[in-house]
Amino acid sequence: MSDKKIISNRLNKLRRQAEEKADRMTEDLEALSPSETRQMLHELRVHQIELEMQNEELRLAQAELDAARARYFDLYDLAPVGYCTLNEQMHILEANLTAATLLGVDRGALVNQPITRFIYKDDQDICYLQRKNLFEIDPANSWQANESRTCELRMLKKDGSPLWVRLEAAPAIDTDGAPVCRVLISDITDSKRVEVETAELEARKRQIQKTESLGLMAGAVAHHFNNQLQVVTGNIELTIMNLPPGSDAVTGLTEAMNAAHRATEMSRLMLTYLGQRPGRHEPIDLSETCRRSLALLQAAAPKGTLLKADLPSLGPVIRANPGQIHHILTNLVTNAWESADGNGQGIYLTIKTVSQANMLASKRFPLDWQPRSLPYACLEVSDEGCGIAKKDCEKIFDPFFSTKFIGRGLGLSVVLGIVKAHHGAVTVESEPKRGSIFRVFFPVSVEEVPLNPEQRA
Known part of the structure; x- marks a missing residue:
């Protein structure tokens, strides 16, 4: 029952009591002596003052309730996070202005709409899973315990752009006794962007460190490889020179020499990869x-x-x-x-x-x-x-x-x-x-x- 109805019932009850008492006093008035009449008038005046004081207190209480209600709606509508109430079908029963502002729509465009309409397609399953956790469980173990669920997903603004949000949902019972879900919507787009940027920076740092390590390794291998190849090619050339003309071994040694030259070219390319062979510009x-x-x-x-x-x-x-x-x-x-x-x-x-x-x-x-x-x-x-x-x-x-x-x-x-x-x-x-x-x-x-x-x- 609302506060206004309670106050109205209380005023009507007092009025009825006053009318009943006034009727009884009128009936007994002729049987009273002058002094008793004066005493009764005095009591009536006291009662009248008491009623006026009570009426003033009620008016003040009503004004305080109206002010408190106005403050409540200001806090609800202008809260830094979005609030909405959902029924079992995931339709929005009520939403504050912040929720509407986050999605870039009028508040009227949210009411009676399924919340899935405003959720990114790839994140729909997250929303349905939360609904199952909140609505399809034993009410005796959940609604009274007031358990809550938290998830992160993307919602869609009116212009189609995604918005990262954190949903904190808690079960509740509305005034008609039906199960509902109170949802708090927090914009976490900036924090998600920071996470992505941090991950990218870490990946870049790892890649730079890997490149530096590869460079050190490739440089050491290339120089060592070159030194060993010079020994190989030098010895092959001396051996060919010392063989008699037309020797069958010359062919095999020539192939070995060609392979050594190809390995030298690979070593040269590794130094180029390191930027250590810039050439003439x-x-x-x-x-x-x-x-x-x-x-x-x-x-x-x-x-x-x-x-x-x-x-x-x-x-x-x-x-x-x-x-x-x-x-x-x-x-x-x-x-x-x-x-x-x-x-x-x-x-x-x-x-x-x-x-x-x-x-x-x-x-x-x-x-x-x-x-x-x-x-x-x-x-x-x-x-x-x-x-x-x-x-x-x-x-x-x-x-x-x-x-x-x-x-x-x-x-x-x-x-x-x-x-x-x-x-x-x-x-x-x-x-x-x-x-x-x-x-x-x-x-x-x-x-x-x-x-x-x-x-x-």
Whole structure:
């Protein structure tokens, strides 16, 4: 029963008692003496004053109740968290303004709507599980115990954007005796964003530490390998020189020498991966350097593979080693046509000039590289192949890593080493079955490209 009804009943009861007493006094009034009449009038006046005082107290109590109710609704509606009441069908019976504001809708748009309408599709199961825990259990063990459940899920705003929330739900009984659920909704989007950023920073830190460890190991192995190979090749050469001409052993030793040279080349590539073989740098026209490589790349590509290029007629100019730029392009294009799995898909080469703002911050290698506020030349190779799984993106530049078979080589690792030696970076965009985009960035040079002999003539 409401407070107003209680006060109204109390006033009506007092009025009835007063009327009954007044009627009895009127009947007895003629039988009273003057002194008794005066005494009765005095008592009536006292009763009247008492009633007036009681009435004033009731009016004050009513005013306090109205003020308390107003304060309650202010606290409920303007609370820093959302509140709503749900029935067994998970329909919203009541909601405060904060809940409506969190979802970007009017409060009227929430009432009588299923709360699942505002929950992210992939998180619907979490909501149904909470309903089962709250409603489909023994009321004697739950409703009286006032047990609560907490979960984290994503809700949808009016504009369709997700909102991370923590739901704290507790069972209750409404005024009609029906089971309901009181839900507290807290916005945890910022804390979730901090968790993601912290996880990304930790992953970047681990990747940088792994790269440093690989560098130390690869450097030590490469130098030691080189020293041992020099001993091997030197002894093979001396042995060949001491053999009589036409000896059958010469053929076998020559093969051994060739294998030693190939191992030396692998060692050289490992040093390139470390950025310890930068080569001689000079101002070059990046578009022209890549243009000279296109015919060879198209000839080497699998049958049906189409290499399309969009290159400026001039520039951009970078300070680089032409042979290493050809090596980068060859490795990226080879990686692209291998991802096509022989389906004859296109490979696209683009060169342009970009600013710092147009470079991806995520999936950028080296991880600790930061662009300067100057223009960069961008060499982009994209394909329509199988793409790269998210879990493999951080491994593709590791030496000998491959998703196809073990011991693939140092292709992308060497690309990263050359790029580091040129003070640049590589970014990767890829999704499984949707292809990949590799972008290589080099600082633009203000130097002029020297003329070759034909241009001088």
